[in-house]
Amino acid sequence: MPIRAAQASDLPQIVEIYNASIPGRMATADAEPVTVAAREPWFREFDPLTRPLWISVAPTGEIQGWLSLRSFYGRPAYRKTVEVGVYTAPAAQHRGIASALLAHALSSAPASGICTVLAFVFAHNVPSLRLFENAGFVRWGHLPGVAELDGIERDLDILGRRLA
Ligand SMILES: CC(C)(COP(=O)(O)OP(=O)(O)OC[C@H]1O[C@@H](n2cnc3c(N)ncnc32)[C@H](O)[C@@H]1OP(=O)(O)O)[C@@H](O)C(=O)NCCC(=O)NCCS
Numbered sequence: 753m754p755i756r757a758a759q760a761s762d763l764p765q766i767v768e769i770y771n772a773s774i775p776g777r778m779a780t781a782d783a784e785p786v787t788v789a790a791r792e793p794w795f796r797e798f799d800p801l802t803r804p805l806w807i808s809v810a811p812t813g814e815i816q817g818w819l820s821l822r823s824f825y826g827r828p829a830y831r832k833t834v835e836v837g838v839y840t841a842p843a844a845q846h847r848g849i850a851s852a853l854l855a856h857a858l859s860s861a862p863a864s865g866i867c868t869v870l871a872f873v874f875a876h877n878v879p880s881l882r883l884f885e886n887a888g889f890v891r892w893g894h895l896p897g898v899a900e901l902d903g904i905e906r907d908l909d910i911l912g913r914r915l916a
Contacts, residue, residue: 755856757800758807758818764788765815766795766807769841777901778877779839797822802864803834806857808849816844819853821861824870832867838883845879854887862915869915874899875907889913 758766771785798805798820808817817840824833836857840849861869871889873880893910900906 754809755806755853756809758795758798758805760795762807762815763791763795766805766818767791769815769818769839772842773839778874779880783901804857804860804864806853808840808853810844814841816841817849817853819850819857821857821864821866821869832865833870834861834866834868835870835872838880850883851886854883858887858913858915867915869913871911873909873911874901875909881909881911884911884913887913 767786767788770791773779774782774785795805797803803821803823805821806819807815810816817838819836819838821834821836824830824835836854838850838853858869869889870892871880871884873884875881875894889911890913891909892912895908895910897905898908
């Protein structure tokens, strides 16, 4: 499946996929859908060479999933470390889209000067934990009860992988 860097015109579909994950209460701390306009500053922070936003595109041209690498902590000392986020459209899940995006991102990250990739994943998000563990990520941290979703306290795992 073709993977390419996202363009501004892809943002509505990217937001749609993100919003589709909110009701599941597994992926994001957002509780309400976000708007395309609200995500425009977020989108502008990406740079294909250093902080890419990758998308997987179906033969029909539809975006099936996306993966972001964002700066961690925003301080110069952490410039070689990124935080990954990955979302697959509900209709395209469980078909290897996220795995392919992650493999692509990890293989191209060293050329962007990235040495460490972190993933912040709710401990009850089994698909996401499997995705990252399959790609060689290891649990580096566990933050008990730091989130509350629908009145239920949730734990957050920090997964990490060092790149060669
Ligand atoms: C997590 C997510 C990105 C996985 O995307 P995907 O394209 O379906 O993933 P893949 O098809 O590449 O599968 C990756 C692993 O997850 C497992 N998986 C996928 N969907 C699953 C499900 N519904 N239940 C259990 N495991 C599941 C797959 O089996 C695979 O593991 P395996 O090879 O050991 O079987 C997708 O479920 C999603 O978008 N979820 C909502 C957003 C989210 O949680 N993002 C992660 C936060 S950063």
